[in-house]
Amino acid sequence: MKTTETDVLIIGAGPAGAIAAALLHREKFRVLVVEKQVFPRFVIGESMLPVSMNLLANAGLLDAVQRRQFMRKNGAVFLRGNETCNFDFSSQFTAGYNYTYQVPRADFDQTLADAVAARGVDVRYRHGVTAVNFDGPHATAGIEQPDGTALSVKARFILDCSGYGRVLPRLLQLEEPSTLPPRDSLFAHITGDVRPADREEGKIWICMHPDGAWLWIIPFSNGKTSVGAVAAPEFFQKFPGDPETQLRAILLGDPNAARRLAKLQFAMPVQRISGYSCSVKRLFGDKYALAGNATEFLDPIFSSGVALALASSECAAKVLIRQLRGEAVNWQVDYADHVMQGINTFRAYVSAWYDGRLPQIFFAPQRNPDIMRQVCSVLAGYVWDKSNPYVSQADRALMALTKVLGGLQRAAARKAASAGL
Ligand SMILES: Cc1cc2nc3c(=O)[nH]c(=O)nc-3n(C[C@H](O)[C@H](O)[C@H](O)COP(=O)(O)OP(=O)(O)OC[C@H]3O[C@@H](n4cnc5c(N)ncnc54)[C@H](O)[C@@H]3O)c2cc1C
Incomplete structure (x- = not known):
């Protein structure tokens, strides 16, 4: 079997993996990123938060993102019938960025991964981690290569940024059910969205559907718009037909979404995700840590997924850099508590929303x-x-x-x- 050695093996080249790779590489550690898929690839999670701009800048990745001219997002508008609550990120308590972007993730994730690879990080696509072992002085991972043969990687540390793949939670039995009730989502990219003008154009719309779902409308700069519906599984049973018929009926059944989307045309097959909330028993262990969606995923209502992915990954990389330099670190205090502060704050808002x-x-x-x-x-x-x-x-x-x-x-x-x- 082919073998190789590195300081840090990162599983997954999504936003969490890319940020950690950039930070560790900058400190001259050897980093190997293995990614199961080929980029560009579709993934949901397209509305960013302004805090992500700080995190991208800290990793030296903001310039690459800004060159892509993604849709500028100046805030979030909540709509219920004829009531509106319009948040503009220029009116904030905390000093920070007052805008961010709406990003087709295929383009955004590839931009980050390419920027990291251009700096010299070894990013290998179609490399899926299938096994791990933490006994002994090193961590080892078994990886399936594109030709089907196995690669064994010996690393000082493994950072799991595998998102919905949840590699270490599955392999180490760290999975825990979420405390949130199960919810489903139907979503797609469409054309034909009649958008508001000027600084309102790029804001996310969150519409409270009269029958008990909420909808998102996320406009992109490529002319397409991401639309989706989130609700308890029973909600979707009220809408018969194939996923396209269902999603169209749901969107047009809300007066605010219908105003924008009366002429919508689907630009991709409608996708469904069920019971997406998940949790883990712990965020770190001997020679490994979890970051991004491999930790806990709450709910998409406040578009917090990518921000939490970037923040947890940045924090893990900083603690790991100190550890690899021989400093004593406390993963619970320096990492897990920090990550949970972010997750728990959003948890309070998710609960208060529902x-x-x-x-x-x-x-x-x-x-x-x-x-x-x-x-x-x-x-x-x-x-x-x-x-x-x-x-x-x-x-x-x-x-x-x-x-x-x-x-x-x-x-x-x-x-x-x-x-x-
Ligand atoms: C319905 C819905 C809507 C959402 N909307 C938003 C939103 O508007 N804004 C937002 O910020 N977030 C949103 N999210 C959350 C968002 O999708 C995630 O939080 C975000 O993608 C997490 O990034 P990540 O880097 O942790 O993982 P990912 O982006 O999932 O990347 C993980 C990578 O790991 C790779 N991988 C998996 N298994 C393996 C393996 N065995 N070996 C190697 N590689 C592997 C995968 O191929 C993938 O490329 C939404 C989620 C849902 C369910």
Whole structure:
């Protein structure tokens, strides 16, 4: 069997893998990235958050992304019937980027992987990891090569950035069910989207469907638009037919989506993902760590996946660099706690979205601009800024705000009722 040696073996060349490769290579460590597929390849997860711009810049990868002229995303608009809540990233609590991009992931991921390879990182496509062993002084991985033969890689450390492949969680039995209820998603790229003008054009639209789903509309600079629906599995049973018929009926059944998408044409077969939320028992172990979607994936509602992938991978690379240099590191404190801070902040918002607190806040008749700036920074991905009370005490702050709004709404209803008497 062919064998090779490296300092760090990275499984997967998605955003998490590319960022870690760039950072480790910059510090002169030998990095081998193995990727099961051939790029460009389709993957869902196309709306970025402004915090990702900081992370790409830190890894020296932002210039390559900016050269692609992706659609500029200036914010997020939530719509429910005739109610709207329009977040603009220029109105934020946390100092940081006030825009980001909407990216077809085939192009975005290839841009990152090519930029990393151009710097000299060994990126091998059609190389799928099938086995790992952590006994002994080195980690070893068994890899299937394009011709079907096996390659054995000896590494000082393995970083699992395999996303939905979840290589180490599966091979090391680290998988844990998510605490979130199962949800499904139907999605596709389309043409025929009638977009708003100017700085509104690139904002993501999140539409609350009258029958109990939410929809995304993500416009790209290549003329196509990503559309999708997310709901409990039962929701989709109300829409008979093949996935294309189902998705069309769902999109046109929402008044706001229908305004933009009346003339939609599918530009790819409609895809379905079921029960996408997942978790793991731990984020690291002896000679390995997990980053990106190989850790925990919550829910797409706040487009947090790529931001969390980049942030966890950056953090893992920084801790690993110190470890490889012989410094004592504490993976729990320096890595897992940091990653969980981001995940848990988004978890509070995901829960508040589905239990109705966030829609109540977003569509309140009067919104406090200071609070909305703090919430906007969370939606921009600045979930490590503990000076923001809507980060440091996310759940408690959202709960308290909903109570106040509930009280105001009851008082307004009483006043209206007595005025009517
Ligand atoms: C319905 C839905 C909508 C979403 N929308 C958004 C959104 O708008 N914005 C957002 O930020 N996120 C979104 N996400 C989340 C997003 O898809 C992921 O968080 C993101 O792709 C994670 O990046 P990653 O680098 O961890 O993994 P990936 O991008 O999945 O990359 C992992 C790579 O590892 C490779 N791999 C797998 N197995 C192996 C193996 N055995 N050997 C070698 N290589 C392997 C894969 O081929 C893949 O290329 C969405 C998710 C869902 C389910």
